[in-house]
Amino acid sequence: MTDARAEMRRYAIGAILSAVLTLAAFWVVLADGVARGTALWIVGAAGVAQIAVQLRCFLHIGSASKREDLHLILFSALLAGLMIGGTIWIMTSLHGRMH
Amino acid sequence: MARQATDPIFGRLDWSVTPFDDFLAAPSIDEAVASAAAAAVPLGALAVIAVLTWKGLWGALWRDWLTTADHKRIGIMYIVLAGVMMLRAVAEGFVMRAHQVTALDGGVLSSEHFAQLFSTHGTIMIFFVATPLVTGLMNFAVPLQIGARDVAFPVLNQVSLALTASGAGLVMISLVIGQFGTGGWTMYPPYTSATFSPGPGVDYWVWAIGISGIGSTLAGLNIAVTIYKNRAPGMRFLRMPMFTWTALCTSIMMIYAFPALTVATAMMALDRTLGFHFFTNDLGGNMMQYANIFWMFGHPEVYIVVLPAYGVFSEVSSTFSAKRLYGYNSLVIATMAIAVISFTVWLHHFFTMGQGARVNAAFGIATMIIAVPTGVKVYDWMATMFRGRVRLSVPIIYLVGFFFLFVFGGLTGVVLANPTIDYQIHNSQFLVGHFHNVLIPGVIFGVLAGIHYWFPKAFGFRLHERTARVGACLWFAGFVFAFLPLYWLGLMGMPRRSATYDNPAFEPVMWVTAGGAAIVVAALGVTVWNFYASTRDRAALACPVGDPWDGRSLEWSVPAPPPAYNFYALPQVKSLDPWTIEKAEGAPYQPADAYEDIEMPRPTSLGVVIGGAAFAMGFAVTWWVWWLAGVSLAVIAGAVIARAFVQDTTRTIPAREVEAAHQKVLQQARQIRAVDRDDEIAPANLGHAAPEVPA
Numbered sequence: 001m002t003d004a005r006a007e008m009r010r011y012a013i014g015a016i017l018s019a020v021l022t023l024a025a026f027w028v029v030l031a032d033g034v035a036r037g038t039a040l041w042i043v044g045a046a047g048v049a050q051i052a053v054q055l056r057c058f059l060h061i062g063s064a065s066k067r068e069d070l071h072l073i074l075f076s077a078l079l080a081g082l083m084i085g086g087t088i089w090i091m092t093s094l095h096g097r098m099h
Numbered sequence: 100m101a102r103q104a105t106d107p108i109f110g111r112l113d114w115s116v117t118p119f120d121d122f123l124a125a126p127s128i129d130e131a132v133a134s135a136a137a138a139a140v141p142l143g144a145l146a147v148i149a150v151l152t153w154k155g156l157w158g159a160l161w162r163d164w165l166t167t168a169d170h171k172r173i174g175i176m177y178i179v180l181a182g183v184m185m186l187r188a189v190a191e192g193f194v195m196r197a198h199q200v201t202a203l204d205g206g207v208l209s210s211e212h213f214a215q216l217f218s219t220h221g222t223i224m225i226f227f228v229a230t231p232l233v234t235g236l237m238n239f240a241v242p243l244q245i246g247a248r249d250v251a252f253p254v255l256n257q258v259s260l261a262l263t264a265s266g267a268g269l270v271m272i273s274l275v276i277g278q279f280g281t282g283g284w285t286m287y288p289p290y291t292s293a294t295f296s297p298g299p300g301v302d303y304w305v306w307a308i309g310i311s312g313i314g315s316t317l318a319g320l321n322i323a324v325t326i327y328k329n330r331a332p333g334m335r336f337l338r339m340p341m342f343t344w345t346a347l348c349t350s351i352m353m354i355y356a357f358p359a360l361t362v363a364t365a366m367m368a369l370d371r372t373l374g375f376h377f378f379t380n381d382l383g384g385n386m387m388q389y390a391n392i393f394w395m396f397g398h399p400e401v402y403i404v405v406l407p408a409y410g411v412f413s414e415v416s417s418t419f420s421a422k423r424l425y426g427y428n429s430l431v432i433a434t435m436a437i438a439v440i441s442f443t444v445w446l447h448h449f450f451t452m453g454q455g456a457r458v459n460a461a462f463g464i465a466t467m468i469i470a471v472p473t474g475v476k477v478y479d480w481m482a483t484m485f486r487g488r489v490r491l492s493v494p495i496i497y498l499v500g501f502f503f504l505f506v507f508g509g510l511t512g513v514v515l516a517n518p519t520i521d522y523q524i525h526n527s528q529f530l531v532g533h534f535h536n537v538l539i540p541g542v543i544f545g546v547l548a549g550i551h552y553w554f555p556k557a558f559g560f561r562l563h564e565r566t567a568r569v570g571a572c573l574w575f576a577g578f579v580f581a582f583l584p585l586y587w588l589g590l591m592g593m594p595r596r597s598a599t600y601d602n603p604a605f606e607p608v609m610w611v612t613a614g615g616a617a618i619v620v621a622a623l624g625v626t627v628w629n630f631y632a633s634t635r636d637r638a639a640l641a642c643p644v645g646d647p648w649d650g651r652s653l654e655w656s657v658p659a660p661p662p663a664y665n666f667y668a669l670p671q672v673k674s675l676d677p678w679t680i681e682k683a684e685g686a687p688y689q690p691a692d693a694y695e696d697i698e699m700p701r702p703t704s705l706g707v708v709i710g711g712a713a714f715a716m717g718f719a720v721t722w723w724v725w726w727l728a729g730v731s732l733a734v735i736a737g738a739v740i741a742r743a744f745v746q747d748t749t750r751t752i753p754a755r756e757v758e759a760a761h762q763k764v765l766q767q768a769r770q771i772r773a774v775d776r777d778d779e780i781a782p783a784n785l786g787h788a789a790p791e792v793p794a
Contacts, residue, residue, distance in 0.1 A: 068327060079355050082442050083395055090446060093454040094387055 014057025110723035166702035168253035177235025188223040196616035213598035214281035221284025243654035246331025259318040261710025266311025288378040306717030309364040319353025333672035345410030348438040356399035394445040408545020415494035420487025433472035459518040466516035494548035508536025529589025573622035580615025642786030649788035667761035682790035
């Protein structure tokens with residue numbers, strides 16, 4: 001198989017997996033009978049899985065990646081942690097004082 | 100959400116949307132101001148069209164500017180766009196100050212009109228003045244400083260500019276057609292929800308900011324990748340000029356901060372247009388989440404716009420003191436520290452929202468910490484000037500003004516960082532004083548210093564030094580009178596954004612601030628006039644060799660204006676300040692060992708098409724013209740797909756041609772007398788610097 005075909009295949013797999021994970025997230029919310037807590041966890045897991053799929057299939061992050069890619073991923077993780085962690089902390093505190 | 104039936108062709112557009120009919124129906128000063136402003140937009144556009152037609156410049160405008168992929172011209176267009184928007188926003192500031200003189204128990208403008216003025220003033224100044232100014236400077240200077248021929252993605256660069264311009268266009272057209280939102284530049288729901296602000300005003304804001312925000316994200320990506328991938332051989336990270344370092348940090352921050360803004364505006368658009376409930380009061384919405392997401396962007400944005408200004412100050416303090424930058428490594432570390440810490444302080448914009456004291460304390464402490472690296476920088480710049488051979492040129496005047504005013508503004512920020520104090524003075528004029536005190540001496544002074552510094556590089560002639568010095572001093576004086584009194588007003592209890600007040604003690608202070616605003620208008624006038632006057636006298640101010648200030652980094656080694664491909668042969672960098680070292684070793688302006696064919700991007704109309712379609716889409720959604728929104732979206736998608744099929748995207752400049760051009764330039768440099776710093780602003784300074792020793 002040529003390089004171009006392998007690359008094409010990788011993009012196709014990425015696109016299909018991303019679509020499936022997105023639809024799954026919608027499905028658990030729209031479907032009856034999935035408990036609210038369970039649905040939220042599934043949506044979160046699908047989101048994280050989709051990040052992994054896109055990094056692997058679209059951005060070609062893998063064992064052969066360069067050091068710069070690692071910098072990028074670590075810095076992204078740091079900022080995402082700050083933003084998401086901060087939001088959860090702030091909004092939980094707010095929620096607790098709203099009663 | 101129930102919505103009244105609208106016309107299938109025109110949506111909710113009808114003949115009553117302009118301010119002119121309101122003026123005719125009930126003439127007043129308020130409506131006259133609105134109508135005059137609305138008339139200025141089409142009249143200004145007509146004047147530009149008339150001049151372009153009269154001078155026969157349409158072809159040149161299209162070929163050399165609108166379709167170009169040259170980073171230098173795109174950078175200049177960013178700055179011109181910001182300049183035009185700045186004229187409007189400064190005028191609005193002056194109108195507000197003039198109104199406040201009359202606003203004791205009343206005032207000439209309606210409170211609705213006043214609310215629109217402060218909303219557009221803030222929106223324009225942040226998104227269409229500060230952001231494009233720094234993006235323009237980075238676009239122009241970064242590839243030249245790192246020895247690159249262009250940015251990493253030249254066509255994407257053009258698209259970024261077009262998206263920013265279409266957002267600016269939406270704000271401008273809101274003057275004539277409909278009204279702008281009245282929720283301030285941050286547009287907090289629930290006031291800005293479809294329930295309480297059903298008109299088109301907030302939609303204009305949402306789409307202007309949404310579209311231009313995507314442009315800024317792309318611009319950040321472009322500059323970051325350029326610095327990572329396109330540096331000249333030998334240009335290690337710790338040999339990069341300080342401005343490039345700040346540009347790297349700013350562009351990385353743009354990549355992470357602007358998506359938060361895109362998310363906030365997209366959620367607001369879904370709420371307003373499709374009846375979602377992200378930020379509504381009922382059905383599970385939470386409007387506090389908007390403030391949270393918005394400021395996750397909003398605080399980094401402050402540092403996005405100020406870091407490149409710090410970069411300019413680093414360059415000019417060293418160049419105009421003829422000394423190497425003091426504490427280069429500490430400046431790099433301080434810049435990186437600011438870039439990260441600025442993502443940990445966003446809550447200080449809403450201390451009073453109702454979260455617990457622990458949360459407030461943590462963010463308050465983080466806010467105080469971020470002042471430390473900035474303090475390090477200020478000391479570094481002062482130490483750079485210390486015992487240097489300082490010329491009091493225009494950029495240095497701005498730098499000295501920055502020392503006095505910015506440090507003061509930064510200290511009031513540390514005051515505000517304490518949540519207990521913030522509870523007392525938030526939402527007052529004290530806050531207005533604070534953020535103008537950091538943004539004007541920080542960003543505007545920095546960018547003006549940068550424009551005066553790099554103008555000769557961009558156009559091949561200097562700006563009139565004397566006029567520019569008058570302008571710089573006027574900026575300083577105007578700022579002091581227009582904004583420092585606001586601290587007193589705030590402490591005395593005057594709220595921000597209030598169209599009227601009832602304390603007679605405020606009135607004399609309002610006269611002072613209005614006087615200050617008039618001086619700011621004069622300063623802007625002098626600055627604009629100087630561009631005209633210097634262009635008129637460009638023969639006497641020419642500096643074709645390209646090194647009028649005895650510069651230190653690579654951009655000063657090429658002629659002014661630089662060739663489209665920037666460097667005749669890619670430089671080999673062996674140290675920091677490579678151009679100074681080369682001059683000190685006595686052998687600048689040497690031919691290269693070998694020349695290569697150069698591949699440059701061809702012009703393309705992709706940016707104009709995408710920008711135009713994005714503008715039409717934003718306008719269409721604002722006015723519920725759904726067919727036009729669909730068509731515009733299809734045009735954007737079609738243009739991107741069509742571009743993918745274009746094969747012939749570059750042109751090649753043969754090595755022989757490059758060599759001939761270089762020989763010509765070198766011969767010119769040899770013929771022109773080198774001048775020392777005593778003649779820096781004399782006509783004899785044709786851009787060939789006699790180096791100041793030692794380096």
